[in-house]
Amino acid sequence: MPRFSANISMLYPELPFMERFAAAAADGFKAVEYVGAYDQDPAALKALLDEHALTQALFNMPAGNWAAGERGIACHPDRIPEFRQGIGRAVEYAKATGCDQVNCLAGIAPQGYDRTALELVLIDNLRYAAPRFADAGIKLLLEPINTRDIPGFLVNSTSDYERIASAVKHDNLYLQYDFYHMQVVQGDLIPTFLALQPRIAHVQIADNPGRNEPGTGEINYPNIFRALDEAGYTGWVGAEYKPKAGTSQGLSWFNDWKVSP
Numbered sequence: 001m002p003r004f005s006a007n008i009s010m011l012y013p014e015l016p017f018m019e020r021f022a023a024a025a026a027d028g029f030k031a032v033e034y035v036g037a038y039d040q041d042p043a044a045l046k047a048l049l050d051e052h053a054l055t056q057a058l059f060n061m062p063a064g065n066w067a068a069g070e071r072g073i074a075c076h077p078d079r080i081p082e083f084r085q086g087i088g089r090a091v092e093y094a095k096a097t098g099c100d101q102v103n104c105l106a107g108i109a110p111q112g113y114d115r116t117a118l119e120l121v122l123i124d125n126l127r128y129a130a131p132r133f134a135d136a137g138i139k140l141l142l143e144p145i146n147t148r149d150i151p152g153f154l155v156n157s158t159s160d161y162e163r164i165a166s167a168v169k170h171d172n173l174y175l176q177y178d179f180y181h182m183q184v185v186q187g188d189l190i191p192t193f194l195a196l197q198p199r200i201a202h203v204q205i206a207d208n209p210g211r212n213e214p215g216t217g218e219i220n221y222p223n224i225f226r227a228l229d230e231a232g233y234t235g236w237v238g239a240e241y242k243p244k245a246g247t248s249q250g251l252s253w254f255n256d257w258k259v260s261p
């Protein structure tokens, strides 16, 4: 039975962020994840997790100025000290919330640079970060993202991940397999998941087109959930989608699968 995590950066948009923990628990989620909450007191985050018996499944490393459109700084040649300082911040929040995995967003390719050069910056940063997260008992993940949702994002496919991981040469660099992004970029979802499962630490779901809840598009999520079970996947499944019309009202896909209390 898949274990679902509510991505409260996208779910419950009608609520203030800190009220989304209660809403997710009330709907039966056992974990939450989010892009990042570095503007919040980590103790307050931990208190909410404890109050609602939630696990912190994942969050991202500091990813630059999100409101200004930045989606990661790991590939930016002029942001290397900032990226590396972000490791300590991510470890601080992971320790405080009991989270054992953190995603690295590669970033949008800055203008005027060769993509190969940017990938070398990313590789160097990941070589620096992976052992430091490992020392803290935290898995470091890398998520390929489609360029329709984030134009210019540097890492887009599983082959990008495999090329980068083979250059980083550290076993603490895992794949964050977002079924939505992978459907947009390359398809072949279940065979690709199975082929890369040993390196996949976290998966996320949304339907396509529209990035709404499962059952609104072309992806056969009941088959995917069965495949995850048959493959013995024990990680979290992050519900990371734009609710079509109210988060709780759109959980029929989840109610068929959630573990009854």
Ligand SMILES: O=C(O)[C@@H](O)C(=O)CO
Pocket: 035, 060, 103, 105, 143, 145, 178, 181, 204, 240
């Ligand atoms: O898929 C996504 O968009 C997220 O997993 C993320 O972290 C970048 O926004």
Ligand SMILES: [Mg+2]
Pocket: 143, 178, 204, 240
């Ligand atoms: Mg994702």
